[in-house]
Amino acid sequence: MATQHSRSAARLMMAPAVTLLLGWMLVPLVMTLYFSFRKYLPLRPDVAQDWVGFDNYIRFVTSDAFWPAVQVTLIIVGGVLAITLILGVGLALILDQPMWGQGAVRVLVIAPFFVMPTVSALLWKNMFMDPVNGFFAHVLRALGLAPIEFLSQHSLGSIITIVSWEWLPFATLILLTAIQSLDQEQLEAAEMDGARWPSRFVHIILPHLSRAMTVVLLIQTIFLLGIFAEIFVTTQGSFGSKTLTYLIYQRVLESQNVGLGSAGGVYAIILANIVAMFLMRIVGKNLDA
Template identity: 75%
Template structure:
């Protein structure tokens, strides 16, 4: 049992790391909050430190804001569906005894370690290119006309690219949960005549409930800030401009630091609202 002296020593040793972390987070956040109340356009030599909530009103009143929020939610929802469903199926498959199981698991995990920019470039040029991509050659082989994925099906393409990278994360979490399931329950259900589908629905899926909620929570927090894949593939065109990309356009392309900072604060608020909502769902699931 930890004594008061040991707890005080632990706090003292953790203090430098906590201080650095707080400074690392708070300074950019405070600067963003300050700039959000200014009219700061450096290329035009404009700086007005007292515009109040004008930037927030302009950002919220823009038609692009609602569209970007809807695009973000659709994109995150689509990725979650693909990764959770695919993660459950892969976890069940990898839990089965097979030759070279360790190598197979490493290959499944590998996409998670690929940089988002590299992943997007590979999919854009090697797979989805309408002229020289692998999918184009497959379409031609079967006598069909190749599809320009990023212009004809842009939202689906980005969802697929990001899902490919996040699927290993979901698979790892769900595989751990599957392996913690008692085999005696499945054997008893099988002896009672329960089908494979019935065993999955009544035993395996409820057991995976906590792991699924954790996967949804963690992935949602990170996926709300999708940027690299959109920047590399579509540049926000064809209805793929998320809230994060809209902030980028306001800051760098329009050179309006104040307006972009207001959008950044709104994005942080939206992410926290979603995180709090999901935390409540996770908390209820973990308490059951």
């Protein structure tokens, strides 16, 4: 049993790490809040750097691109989550089956998760989705069809496909771990009682995976709300693919006003917290079940 002295020693040893973590989180947040109330143009010192109050917030939220950017962000997040959860469950079930070279297959399936977002976006843009030399273009020509310009004609679908390819290994790994912890005696007993595989999947496997699925849902959503690299490399926000994060980058780049971009950053933080609170309620219900 820990004594008061040991607790104090533990707190003392943890204090530097906690202080560093709080500083790493709070300093950028405080600076963002500070600059969001100012007209701050570091590349134009001739312009007055005034305190403008909530003017940056009003300008950002009343722009024509704000709500479409929020909508695009939520569509991408929802599309990627749906694809990775559905395909992740399927891949996890397949990888759980005994097969030749099982270890190598699992490594190959998980490998895309370790590819940088910029590299994977370039890979898909040039090797698969290029309308002239891309893999899909060659396949369509072989079938007698005209190549499709995926990034311009189906920009959102293309970005969702790229990001799903990046995050599918993560979902598969978490779900595979959950499947391997399932008590096989339950499945064998259900099979002996005459339950077919769809019934066993719906009533035994899927409920067992619910907690792992909520963890995947929460972690991926937190990261997907800040998606930027894939859009910057592929469409640069054109063709209706501009997310809130890319809009913030664009506003700062065009107006050179760090204050306006900081106000957009605060909106992004608010959106992320709203989504996170909603998901935490779902996670909490599943964990309490």
